[in-house]
Amino acid sequence: MPLQDLPCLNLQGSTLSQTKRINKRRSRGCVGEALDTECTPTELIHQWSPSLKHQRLTSKGKENDCNQFVLARRSRRKKESTAADISWDDLPDELLLRILSCLPLQDLLRMSLVCKRWHCLAFDESLWHSVDLEQLTHMGPALQQVLKTGVRRLRCPRSFVEELHFTITGQLQIVQLDLSSSIIPTSALESIICHCRLLEYLSLEGLQLSDMIINSLSKNPNLLQLNLSGCSGFSAPALADMLQSCSRIEQLNISWCDFKNNHVKSVVDNVSSSVTHLNLSGYRESLTLDDVKVLVSRCPHIQTLDLSDSTLLMADSFSVLKQLKCLLHLSLSRCYHIHLAALTDMGKMFPVLSQLDVFGLVHDSHLPSLKKEIPHVCINSRPFSSIARPTPASRLVGPFNSRTMWNTKCQLRFKL
Template identity: 80%
Template structure:
């Protein structure tokens, strides 16, 4: 090396007469000075100024001239400080609780995408706290997705108008579902049995329009906390199974059991076993099966009914009004298409039911007669609700949304 060339950092020069001991001491002194400077809070520029020769000028910082005529100097930050700085912004150092709180605001599709990043994120993405409520409305071939969602401990499940192929659950433990809407879905009876048979905590349930079985109805008896049950348009179960279920579910407040595939025995099972806690009942659609005697039994068993729908019961006549007058809390009465009820008998309903505020008599009163009836009973809203919302998860008066019994699902699948 030429005598005039300089290393990256000035070191003490030793002449030929210098001893080895002097060389080692100078080298140790230089190292101590370097480490002392790096352990301080100085910036790299300040360290360079301390360790560089005083008679040399610091290089001018110029863009694109790092290798110019000025002296080129290197400085290195300690490894310990690097680790400290990087740990403050690393996802790996965040606790699970904080990450779960962040993931709580991520949509369903994004949550599934991030679950493949690493093992830890996969575990967090499928934590039960994130899958508390799921909306899979309209999803086709939903079997695998539904099976996974049930495994993650979902408590509120909304999937109306969905298609579920045949599926078999591997687990045998009870499910955590408390609210479930499977209305108007296409699902095999065996698959539905595998779900309902594992439910013990149901509070709100809608199986509207589904093909059921005695096994499903009997399994509902294992849910003593059931508050709202919608079986509108269901079929496939017997009268004894229905009677046993109604005897066991003693806390039901809203029951929609309209337009089912019923015979006289089914109707008798309902009126003789329905819980006295029922306050809203839809028992419409039984043209030739519901009689005045059935209404008498029903009123005696459930004296606290506030909303009653007996539409399309063609055997009912005006003589049913004195029986119904025993319902002192009645607010909403539906008698649509009960064609044997004469128009003149409706004018006295305002006095018969002092709390009545809604009356549905579609098919009985229309045109000019409807206007006259509204004038005679101004405090009663007449023919404003063509569809009943008793025990239904999404009332027809609301716009289409992901609400279910006035609750919104957090994770929602969007087509």
């Protein structure tokens, strides 16, 4: 609407009022026309606006190119980021891995379902260094997935493993492996052991083996502790080759295997001279005095020796065993041809002996008198052998907090 038509303006007033208005306008530095001329609101605003506002309006851009009046909003200042504004996506992988390392196994698997990044982090090799899968049913798929993570310490005793379709072509990173008393097909066990070259501690107690498994063990020169107690299914030549190749074995438990005489000969003729703990119990009619002589000459540094249930041994074997200057623990349980009277002389023949197990030879009523004869020896203190066993039998009773593997707990543990 033209200004002349505005009701609030009296354009027909006196000349004095018009002169005051014009002088007032000029005093403000506006060079304009008289009020009786038509002008649009946009022109008036340009005339009356300060120069700073005029520059800001004209610098807005395309909106003001056509002399159109546009209201512009100032851009808000960005708030400074605080700790509360940081999301999980902003954290580096190293910090997330440190957080994930504190989670139990089940929660870690749930975290792997969040997104692709967390899935990669959840299966990072650093988190799967040591895994305990005891009490897990249907072990096959879980075992196959765990082996792909580059696990180095794996504990899954007394487990049931179905047929394992192992697809990894490279070698595994396993250093310590416990499959004691498990139910696992021989073919599945072959597919695991054949990919191992870094084994140092291994327990296959009670499993059905094969010559392929024994030959694969010979490719692990760093093997230190080997538990094959109660195993079967392999030949004496394969056993001899394995013992010759694994020359660093310190603890060997090869008791109660399905052995014949040639198997026992393979052990005593090829066992490494570095062995300090040896369990050869359970060979009633196979282990002879001549075998003990060969064993003592080959392994002079034996500290713990278990010859229990060797019914062919008699008291004349003491004169051979006393050549073991470092012998601390001797087990002769159920060696029924050794009489009580011969045991009383062991204190003189074995001056450094500290433990003696003679279960089945000495009646409980005769133990006090025997202890008086050899007071420095602890008698019948360990009914179960702990040689090369990942978890000694004395630790199996009690809470699951005692579940260790070679004196070390696993980082990830399956819990029901």
